[in-house]
Amino acid sequence: MNKKLYKSRVNQMLSGVCGGIGEYFNTDPTLIRLLWVLITIMSLGFGGLIAYIICAIIIPENPNYNNPYNNNENQ
Numbered sequence: 001m002n003k004k005l006y007k008s009r010v011n012q013m014l015s016g017v018c019g020g021i022g023e024y025f026n027t028d029p030t031l032i033r034l035l036w037v038l039i040t041i042m043s044l045g046f047g048g049l050i051a052y053i054i055c056a057i058i059i060p061e062n063p064n065y066n067n068p069y070n071n072n073e074n075q
Contacts, residue, residue: 005024006062009062015056020062
C-alpha cells in the first residue's frame with residue numbers, strides 16, 4: 001500500500017494540516033488538533049506554530065479530491 005500525506009480539503013480548519021494527518025493515520029482530526037495545541041503551549045507557542053506553518057507550506061493538497069459544491073462541468 002502506498003499512502004501519501006496530503007492536506008485535507010474536508011476536515012480543515014485553517015489549512016487542513018491536522019485533518020490530513022488525521023486522515024493519514026485513520027484517526028479523529030480533533031485529537032491531532034488537541035495534541036498540536038498542547039505541543040504549542042508546551043513550547044511557548046514557537047515550536048508548534050512554526051511546525052504548523054512549515055507543514056502548511058510543505059504538505060500538498062489532495063489532487064484526487066472532487067469538490068461536491070463545484071457545479072462547473074466541463075462541456
